[in-house]
Amino acid sequence: MTSEAVSTPPAIRSAPTSRSYYWLRSFAAGGVAGCCAKTTIAPLDRVKILLQAQNPHYKHLGVFATLKAVPRKEGFRGLYKGNGAMMVRIFPYGAIQFMAFDHYKKLLNNRIGISGHIHRLVAGSMAGMTAVICTYPLDVVRARLAFQVTGDNRYTGIINAFHTIYREEGGVLGFYRGLTPTLIGMAPYAGFSFFTFGTLKSLGLKHFPELLGRPSSDNPDVFVLKPQVNLLCGGVAGAIAQTISYPLDVARRRMQLGAVLPDHDKCTSLSKTLTYVHRQYGVKKGLYRGLSLNYVRCIPSQAVAFTTYESMKQVLYLN
Template identity: 75%
Template sequence: MAAGGAGGPSPPPAAPARRDLYWLRSFVAGGVAGCCAKTTIAPLDRVKILLQAHNHHYKHLGVFSALCAVPKKEGYLGLYKGNGAMMIRIFPYGAIQFMSFDHYKKVKIYCSLYWIVVIRWGKRKAVTTSISGMTAVICTYPLDMVRVRLAFQVKGEHTYTGIVHAFKTIYAKEGGFRGFYRGLMPTIVGMAPYAGVSFFTFGTLKSVGLSHAPTLLGRPSSDNPNVLVLKTHINLLCGGVAGAIAQTISYPLDVTRRRMQLGTVLPDSEKCLTMLKTLKYVYRNHGIRGGLYRGLSLNYIRCVPSQAVAFTTYELMKQFLHLN
C-alpha cells in the first residue's frame, strides 16, 4: 500500500501555504523596518528639516546647538513634530520599497541602464532597487509633503493644526493634488542614486563578508539553517556604511526637495519653483557647505542608525515571518 493511501489522508504541505501569503509578510516586514528606523532618528529628522530650509528661529545655530534649542523652545515633544504623519507614511513606504525590491530583482528589466549594470558589473540590484525606491516615493509622497510642513512649524507660529488640516489647506490653496507633489523631480532624481547605492552597497558588503569570512561574520538563519545571514552587529555596520555613502551622493537633491516642498511657507518660495532654480538659488545665496550640504553632518548621524536599524529589522523580520 502506498504511503498516504487508505490508511488516512496525508498532511497538507506547509510550504505552498506560506508562499500564498509571501507578499503580505514581505509588506509587513518592510513596514515594520521602516517605522523602527524612522522612530529611532525622528528628533534628528526634525532638526535637519529646520536647518536645511534655514528656519529663522534656528538658522544661526549648528547641529548640536539646534538639538538643544528645540526642546528649550518647544518642549521635548517638539523634537517629534511631524512624526505622526511620518509613521503613516513610512509604513507603506518601507513596505513597498522592500517588497518591490524583492519582486523587481526577480524580473528581467530590459533597459539601457540595466544592460550597462549587468554587462559591466554583473549586478542587477542597482537598477531594481532604484525602481523600488521610486515606486515607494510616488505612492507616499503627499504624506511626506505634509510631514515636512508640520515639522517646519515652530511653536506659536502654526499654519497647520494637524495632518488633516494640512491636507485640506494644501489642496485648497496650492492647486489641488498637484500641490502635494512639489519637489517630486529632485526626489525621483535623487532616489536613483540613493536607493541604488544604498541597497547595492549593503548587498555587496553582505556578499563579500559572507564569502570571505562566513564563520566570523555570518550565522545560520533562524528560519532556514541552509541560509547564511550576517550577525546582527555586522548587519548594523554594513547598513550604516551603505546609508552614509548613499546620502553623501544625493544630499544636495535632498536639500532642494525640502525647499520645494515647503513652498509658500518660505519667504523666497518664488525662487524655488523648479529643481534647477532651487539648486542655483541655494548655491548662490548659501554656497556649498552652508547651503547644498547644510546639515550633512547631522545627516550622517541620523542616516547611519536609520539605515542600520532598517536593514537589521528587515533581516530579523524576514526570519520571523519565514521569508528566507
C-alpha cells in the first residue's frame, strides 16, 4: 500500500521519520483509521446486527424502516448502542490489522519471495485474521450490546457483559463463539479489501501519477493518491470484499449472539448455522439478509479507513 522512496532527503531524515518507534506510529495510524471508519457507519452497523439475527422487535422491517424505527423506540442514542464497546475493540483491531499488513507484505516479499499483486491478497488475509484473533472477545461483547433493545436488556454495560458471558457461557470459551466462521470470512474479506485497494492504488500511480496522485507531505519522493481518489478506491475495495464474504458474516453474528437467540442450539457450528439459516430463511432473506445495508455501510467505511490511514501515514512520517 505504500510506494518505496528512491532516496530520503537529509531534511526529512532528521525529522521524526526515523525508524525509531515506527511500529508505535504505525499502530496509532491504524487505530485512528479504524475508529474514524466505524464511527461514520455506527448506526448502520447497529441495524445490520438487528436484521442479521432476526431481532423480534425489528425482524418484520427492512433496512431503512429499521433506521427510522430505532430512534422512535429507543431514542437517537439507540442508533449508537454498542458503539462504546466498538471503539474499545476497533482501535486495537484497526491498529493491528494495518500494522500487520505492512509487516506481512514485507515479510512475504523479502523473505519468502512472494511479490506482485498476490502478496497483497495473502498479506491482507493474514493481517485480518491476526487482528480478529487479538480482539475477538470485544467483538462478541459489542454484538451482544448492539442486539439489545431498550426495555429488554440482558446486559447493563461492557463490564457486565464480560462478567455474564464468562459466568454463564463456559468461561473464556464463551468469548470465542463464532471464531471459526469469523476467521474463514475474514480471510477473503480482508484479503480482497487490501488487494483491491493496493492494486488500484499502484495502477493509478503507475499510469496516471499526475492526475490521481501528488507528492507525500512527509516525503516528496513518494507519490500518494489524492484524498478523493483514496475514497473511491477504498469504497470499491469494500464493496467487492463484502460481496464475497457476506454469508459467513451472517453465520458469525448468529454464533456470537449465542444464548441471546431462541434458536441458538441450531447455530453451534459454521456448517450447522449456514444450513439452518438457508433452510429456515432462504438465500435472500437469510444468508444475504441485510446485504443492501452492507453495501451502504461498507463503501463509506472502507473509504474512510483507507483514506484516514493514508493521511495518518503522512502525519506520523510513515512514508
